[in-house]
Amino acid sequence: MPLVQITMLSGRTVEQKRKLAQRITDVMVEEARAQREAVVVTFQEVSKESYASGGVLIADKK
Amino acid sequence: MPLVQITMLSGRTVEQKRKLAQRITDVMVEEARAQREAVVVTFQEVSKESYASGGVLIADKK
Amino acid sequence: MPLVQITMLSGRTVEQKRKLAQRITDVMVEEARAQREAVVVTFQEVSKESYASGGVLIADKK
């Protein structure tokens, strides 16, 4: 039943998201003994103007 | 004061979201005794490439 | 496949959460045409010291 919600910068391909969903679900099954069909993975993609670390937008880092 | 955050596939109409917000707020008031004006409902819509269950993207399910 | 994540003050009974989960799932099925078994509802309960509106903790409101 685990939910895995991933927030990351946009720009990843569908193939990357396919692999991420598959492999992270594998990990949840193997390590947390989750039922495979009950694992949900979502991607929330944000722009470089909507993500900051250390008080600085990614868009402003060089 | 409850927050109700809904993540779902994009494609619902404004009329559907209007009804969802209204009826879910009704439920929060009736069952959780929340104050109506304090209930917040948000919709985060994701594409079929950004949502997976059982390790498989919705876009890849037939 | 919708996820419904509810953040509310702690203190609701199990019976209240049972009713909330059931009725909100009904609404998702009826209005968003979600498949019943794919709707996930979670409750995150927070204390009055962990929730503020208008800049004031609920614990500090009279």
Add this chain to the structure above:
Amino acid sequence: MPLVQITMLSGRTVEQKRKLAQRITDVMVEEARAQREAVVVTFQEVSKESYASGGVLIADKK
């Protein structure tokens, strides 16, 4: 290491988000003694059709 996730109506400028990220990070450092470089701020912007309070979409309020 705090994560600060902000959900707000879309329409703010990059300059507004820059200031928000900077000043909220300042507050986290000053009041919660967080390490500056470990503070992450994200913005999730939603439309007026995806945000409701009191059971009414913002798009429907006059």
Add this chain to the structure above:
Amino acid sequence: MPLVQITMLSGRTVEQKRKLAQRITDVMVEEARAQREAVVVTFQEVSKESYASGGVLIADKK
């Protein structure tokens, strides 16, 4: 109407959360022109065993 959801290690005092809620709400009003009474701030506190960076739990960092 902004929601500000903060995930941080547990251990902060009520006084710290009071100040965080107050000052972050001030920032949202001043920089994002939010209405004060519509700003919601929540704290989700997690243990050192429930937070990792760089693949390592905070509990395991020295």
Add this chain to the structure above:
Amino acid sequence: MPLVQITMLSGRTVEQKRKLAQRITDVMVEEARAQREAVVVTFQEVSKESYASGGVLIADKK
């Protein structure tokens, strides 16, 4: 910079969370080309009374 937020039933051991954090971070680095030290993983653990699927609390399923 990805955030990976996992909601699951409570009851996993620290060792399980250690492995989950480590392996999911590996996947984020290998498949999404994230910088290892920028990956944050959090666990939000909920009780069986705070998680429902198909409109039924996990606590009520046999």
